[in-house]
Amino acid sequence: MRVVHNKWILILLLGILLSCKHEESKPKLMITNSEQSMFNDAIRDYYFITLDSTSHYMQQIDTLNTVSKNKELFLKSRAWYKRVEPMLIAYDYENYVSMNAPNLLKVEIDDHQDIKIQDPKSFQALEELLYAEEGFSNKELNSVLTYLKVRIPFVKKNHILIAQRDRHHLKMIRDAIVNIATKGITGFDSPMLSNSLNEAVYNYESIQKVLDIYKDAFTNKELYGDWSTEIAATIAILKKGNFDEFDRYSFIKEHTNHQLELALKTAKDWDVELSNSRSLNPNATSLFEKNFFNMKMFSMQRAPEITEERIALGQQLFNDKALSSTGTISCATCHIKEKAFTDGYVKAIGINGKELQRNSPTLTYAVYQRSLFYDGRADGLEDQIVGVTNNENEFHIDLEQLEEKIQEQPVYRVQFDSLYDGKITNMNARNAIATYIRSLSTFDSKFDRNINGLEESLTNEEVHGFNLFMGKAACATCHFPPAFNGTVPPKYMESEFENLGVPKNASFQNPVLDDDWGQYYPYEVEEKKHFFKTSTVRNVDLTGPYMHNGVYATLEEVVEFYNVGGGLGMGLDVPYQTLPPDSLNLTAVESKAIIAFMKTLTDQQFEKVN
Numbered sequence: 269m270r271v272v273h274n275k276w277i278l279i280l281l282l283g284i285l286l287s288c289k290h291e292e293s294k295p296k297l298m299i300t301n302s303e304q305s306m307f308n309d310a311i312r313d314y315y316f317i318t319l320d321s322t323s324h325y326m327q328q329i330d331t332l333n334t335v336s337k338n339k340e341l342f343l344k345s346r347a348w349y350k351r352v353e354p355m356l357i358a359y360d361y362e363n364y365v366s367m368n369a370p371n372l373l374k375v376e377i378d379d380h381q382d383i384k385i386q387d388p389k390s391f392q393a394l395e396e397l398l399y400a401e402e403g404f405s406n407k408e409l410n411s412v413l414t415y416l417k418v419r420i421p422f423v424k425k426n427h428i429l430i431a432q433r434d435r436h437h438l439k440m441i442r443d444a445i446v447n448i449a450t451k452g453i454t455g456f457d458s459p460m461l462s463n464s465l466n467e468a469v470y471n472y473e474s475i476q477k478v479l480d481i482y483k484d485a486f487t488n489k490e491l492y493g494d495w496s497t498e499i500a501a502t503i504a505i506l507k508k509g510n511f512d513e514f515d516r517y518s519f520i521k522e523h524t525n526h527q528l529e530l531a532l533k534t535a536k537d538w539d540v541e542l543s544n545s546r547s548l549n550p551n552a553t554s555l556f557e558k559n560f561f562n563m564k565m566f567s568m569q570r571a572p573e574i575t576e577e578r579i580a581l582g583q584q585l586f587n588d589k590a591l592s593s594t595g596t597i598s599c600a601t602c603h604i605k606e607k608a609f610t611d612g613y614v615k616a617i618g619i620n621g622k623e624l625q626r627n628s629p630t631l632t633y634a635v636y637q638r639s640l641f642y643d644g645r646a647d648g649l650e651d652q653i654v655g656v657t658n659n660e661n662e663f664h665i666d667l668e669q670l671e672e673k674i675q676e677q678p679v680y681r682v683q684f685d686s687l688y689d690g691k692i693t694n695m696n697a698r699n700a701i702a703t704y705i706r707s708l709s710t711f712d713s714k715f716d717r718n719i720n721g722l723e724e725s726l727t728n729e730e731v732h733g734f735n736l737f738m739g740k741a742a743c744a745t746c747h748f749p750p751a752f753n754g755t756v757p758p759k760y761m762e763s764e765f766e767n768l769g770v771p772k773n774a775s776f777q778n779p780v781l782d783d784d785w786g787q788y789y790p791y792e793v794e795e796k797k798h799f800f801k802t803s804t805v806r807n808v809d810l811t812g813p814y815m816h817n818g819v820y821a822t823l824e825e826v827v828e829f830y831n832v833g834g835g836l837g838m839g840l841d842v843p844y845q846t847l848p849p850d851s852l853n854l855t856a857v858e859s860k861a862i863i864a865f866m867k868t869l870t871d872q873q874f875e876k877v878n
Contacts, residue, residue: 299538369393389416444474476496763801
């Protein structure tokens with residue numbers, strides 16, 4: 269018996285040793301910057317499941333169904349679409365933009381002979397058809413359905429989820445978090461139903477799914493646990509929320525920003541580097557910190573580094589009247605620092621006191637716009653300066669003369685010698701001025717300091733105003749945070765233009781439509797008439813009068829204009845207005861709160877002006 273007993277002990281020990289050896293030989297889950305992710309197959313499988321489910325319910329929507337049945341199918345398809353959305357944004361952005369586009373005409377202009385005008389065929393268009401009070405035609409419905417029923421399977425068939433690296437999947441998570449906070453919870457893509465909070469839940473379910481796939485790759489298991497706890501808490505808050513009453517301020521401060529911190533910790537845990545060649549700084553841990561954007565990606569390619577010395581040179585040139593043809597105006601004439609770089613006039617004043625066509629916009633945060641001037645005719649700050657220089661009512665000189673005027677001044681020759689290798693060219697001069705303008709985006713307002721936890725000084729009214737701005741009042745569906753301008757998250761690669769039906773007089777009882785046709789020129793496209801760039805709301809307390817034509821003297825008038833539904837809401841004929849004509853039904857208390865919030869966006873350097 270003793271021999272048999274010892275025999276079984278030996279077998280047991282041998283089994284344990286073999287087991288240990290097997291565990292040691294089990295391949296370790298590795299994260300790498302240089303090779304494709306070993307988790308691609310699992311993520312691709314989930315991508316296909318969500319796309320197939322989206323398509324499954326979409327295929328069943330039919331004009332033969334009852335409207336209630338189609339609404340039910342729409343909501344199911346939309347829920348799965350929202351689950352696929354984080355991956356779609358990351359790996360098929362063009363189809364994301366197309367499938368989730370606002371219910372507005374899309375106009376693409378390459379030249380006079382190449383103008384494309386397309387009706388929207390997106391989920392948003394489908395939502396507005398199915399839930400419109402006045403009903404819809406089967407022709408309209410079939411047009412949208414035909415597109416979506418083909419497009420969704422097409423996305424799967426032509427997917428590029430093949431050779432992604434781990435850093436791509438982490439960036440996908442990070443961009444989804446930014447997208448939820450800046451667009452998802454604002455009602456941007458659920459204009460009729462305001463179903464944004466539920467849809468954000470579906471986004472977070474996919475974020476958690478991707479993290480679950482990566483669970484065994486976390487070196488720090490507590491970090492994975494932190495993610496799971498945070499996402500569970502976030503989903504619980506979203507599920508309990510009511511769209512009009514949701515506390516977006518606390519959500520961003522306590523959850524969005526915390527998730528950005530977790531993303532940065534995860535990059536370190538996985539030992540991967542997120543790309544620095546995109547619009548967003550991958551190391552930012554707050555939506556409203558100064559370095560949230562990657563400034564380099566909002567500058568010219570191969571532009572010289574932004575330094576204090578180049579900023580100082582740009583400031584000198586910006587204020588130098590000698591650079592104009594008459595020697596009487598400078599950039600600072602129309603962009604006065606104390607007025608947050610506007611001039612306080614209804615319309616700007618040029619050479620010899622001539623009134624210009626439009627109001628002077630603030631230059632603060634102008635760097636974060638992809639198109640410049642109200643009509644978008646310039647592609648960047650350096651390009652905008654060309655327009656000002658050549659304009660006969662502004663500087664009225666050519667670029668060659670600009671160079672000559674700078675070369676005449678010895679102090680400039682010394683500065684250009686050290687900062688631009690001694691080359692006084694119009695491009696270097698424009699870069700210096702543009703560099704100064706890029707420095708005018710400080711993200712240090714009262715609002716920024718509070719949401720970043722640097723102080724606790726916001727009033728309940730101001731917080732309420734932010735929540736209204738981001739929710740019920742729909743301001744943030746055009747003025748996207750954190751710059752509160754028209755540059756669209758989460759990629760921040762394009763700036764929007766809107767037709768609001770702005771009048772040329774301030775009367776709400778007897779308005780007259782403004783006769784400035786904006787983007788109608790130079791191609792004379794009717795569908796672009798009265799379109800203007802969405803400007804920033806930052807420093808708005810100092811930048812009146814307001815709108816491209818300076819028609820409104822006060823913020824109260826501006827809020828009332830939006831509250832009544834713009835030009836259409838006032839009874840004007842504005843065929844392509846992008847602002848919904850329905851009243852926002854804001855109370856006097858709510859309008860006052862929105863204005864109180866907007867006043868918290870005054871940068872610290874201007875606060876003393878108030």
